[in-house]
Amino acid sequence: MATAWLGLVKHQVLPNDSLQNPLRPFVEAQLRKTDDPGDYEDEWTEEFDSGHSCPEMVALAVVLMEIYFVKPFRQLAEMHNIPLIDTRSGRITLMDVDQVFWGDEEGEEGWRTQIPEDSPLLEAIDNCLDGEIWEDNEGDRLDVEELRTRIYEKVVRPLELHLRHGFSQIQLDGVDQYAKSLDFGKWSQVITTKETDQLLPLSAGQTTSRVPSPALLLAQGQFDINAMFSRSFQQVSHLQAQVPSSLSHLGYALSDDNLSEMSQFFDDHVNDGDKSVAEAETEKYRTWRSEYEDVYKTFVGDYIDQKPTQPVKIAILDTGIDRDHPFLELYEDNMKGKKNFHNASQKNVPDTNGHGTFAANLILDYARDAHLYIIKIADKKNATPDAAIVANAIYHAVDKWAVDIISMSFGWPSSDMVGHDALEDAIDHAYSKKVLMFAAASNSGARLGRAYPASNPHVICVHSTDTNGEASGFSPTAEPNSINLATVGESVESAWPTLLGQDSRCLQSRSGTSYATPIMVGIAAFLLQYASLHLPHKQALALKRREKMEALLRRCAIRGPNYKPRDDYFYVHLSLHKHNLFGGELDWVNYEISRALRT
Structure with a gap:
């Protein structure tokens, strides 16, 4: 991916069996020199970025989209048959992002519709792409200090609160420590070492089966008790208290009505x-x-x-x-x-x-x-x-x-x-x-x-x-x-x-x-x-x-x-x-x- 913020020709994040610590992934990137003439676009491309004074936030929106859909941005565009603007550096323009996220003029639906409306991630992406948030009253780009504060309030803070809610039994200061116990090379299984056992006495670290994070489930609006928890109830019983009562109806196993169980529309x-x-x-x-x-x-x-x-x-x-x-x-x-x-x-x-x-x-x-x-x-x-x-x-x-x-x-x-x-x-x-x-x-x-x-x-x-x-x-x-x-x-x-x-x-x-x-x-x-x-x-x-x-x-x-x-x-x-x-x-x-x- 090449963006105005990262300025990358390409990058790779390659978790593997030898890479356990998710906080230190193996990253390979080729960076372009600042005086590289390829960094400068033709004037005609500027119109495709008009309406947003902070291209860094557009780039952040792209990153968040890629994280959510687990796809490179260009692939997201291809899957909806949206051609990207051909820029000299290969960077992604604001118009590209608008069409892929919101949909194009021909009625092709954008990827935004596939993110739940109550998702904090969707709020963060929307805020990133809202140009007015990153301007002062005169329509100029915010100064550095105000920009830093606004990024925290409009993007980082919603995601931080969401993370805290998802890991309600772990102090926010301890999330990094908890993450160190997960082996991303083995798809988030717990690293079974003596050191880990001493560092993480939480029940969340005792299971050896891969259990989706409650934060991830809540973020996706897909917290289905029956589908997600029935098979490993004993291992993750400590999570039960985190399930919102408003979602209890999603699992038919929780109902005492036998007729309701027998007459499920999709029965499996x-x-x-x-x-x-x-x-x-x-x-x-x-x-x-x-x-x-x-x-x-x-x-x-x-x-x-x-x-x-x-x-x-x-x-x-x-x-x-x-x-x-x-x-x-x-x-x-x-x-x-x-x-x-x-x-x-x-x-x-x-x-x-x-x-x-x-x-x-x-x-x-x-x-x-x-x-x-x-x-x-x-x-x-x-x-x-x-x-x-x-x-x-x-x-x-x-x-x-x-x-x-x-x-x-x-x-x-x-x-x-x-x-x-x-x-x-x-x-x-x-x-x-x-x-x-x-x-x-x-x-x-x-x-x-x-x-x-x-x-x-x-x-x-x-x-x-x-x-x-x-x-x-x-x-x-x-x-x-x-x-x-x-x-x-x-x-x-x-x-x-x-x-x-x-x-x-x-x-x-x-x-x-x-x-x-x-x-x-x-x-x-x-x-x-x-x-x-x-x-x-x-x-x-x-x-x-x-x-x-x-x-x-x-x-x-x-x-x-x-x-x-x-x-x-x-x-x-x-x-x-x-x-x-x-x-x-x-x-x-x-x-x-x-x-x-x-x-």
Whole structure:
């Protein structure tokens, strides 16, 4: 980054295993001499800095933005398709910052909308960019002493108070001492040395698991008790007193109302318990996924470049997506559309819950050549949206984007809810347009039946199993006279938003029919892609009908002539094993698929 304040050509901050003390990072920078002619800009660039007498504060705003989003400023501009002004020194102008932060004249939303309004960091950035704060009554730049005081009052002080609130059990004077105990080379794990133990007798220094700072959580407005603390309650019980009472409703585990727990709109489970057991189960899932990837490569990946086809278009209705996640950045070209129905005034679809990012990454894991369209229908509080919002989202996906599949990892306990008729009409409309719809069965086990819209006859209901095909305890009982389709939904690993992440990779392992659903959606997209590559056009079109897709998924579950569904679930798992549909040669697979489509 090059700024008027720092004057750097480039700089690097490289934490590594040998670098423990976060107060002394390894920094490499190339500084330009003051008489370097490259320091002087053409006069025409001055107009792009007009309106602000203190470029140092603009540069500080850039630094704070980069810290919050964990991205270089130029990358933030590129991600919103905002071209930066080409200056001789490469420095960033005030106009650049305004467009990237606030948005451009063509209506592209700026990054400001992705920072919570009550964030002290947002207040600090706003103040940095407010030119009037840094001028006297005559409109001239403040003198040095007044400028120093104003910087403290408008920028440093809000962040200092926020830091003090976040570390309420640590005196501000002791924050540096506390920070010395954290190993940034190992993603803020505590440095376990005798010296540290003596210096830091606080309970915060005793845990060896990485726990997000309460200051960071509060800064992001993402302090979710259930998601962040339930798995390590014993290690961080000293933080419980710091949780504001106004936020207690965010964790459903705190409620005594069993019905409320059963009817969560986005229903899933974090994998608790013995870490070694949980890791072993996640490893089984990775093996399960790798077997599918072999099938995908053999029957689609090796053909798609030779015989280009129209990509499968998938809409996901969820809590948004973290497009900055390193895993999802790899799929940036796959993401073709976004729409925020939760907050119509916002163009972006930030995910402050995690559910949407997790599910979207799963779809792309299993349908890596598909085009993905993101629709945000809910936010971090896991509150049930108005059914009209979901109905409008379906109409938009069908009529504006002409998608092939809609993924819905949510549900109401029953169809007896406000707005049911409007949502039913939207589902009927999508069905009439031959759009495949998948929805989560629910996570209430035998206590409740299928949730809505999974219970709608036009929607494919997805149940959950473990990697061996055993019905998950939370998955509803199979229904008679119905094709009960299921796939893996336990110990599923996927992306978690970087601002909510608890490890260096920002991954989580979670369970639920919510996550079996996007996996099944990805498998269905693979089958559509397979059909367009290897089957006659008429058969490929037929597969877009719910009945035909259900029949083919049922055939994917059958292994051998004497197959009987376990727990009355047709367990969908693709591999190259000879008992699997895709365990034979291409001609044999085509024949079996054609047979299934004739039923």
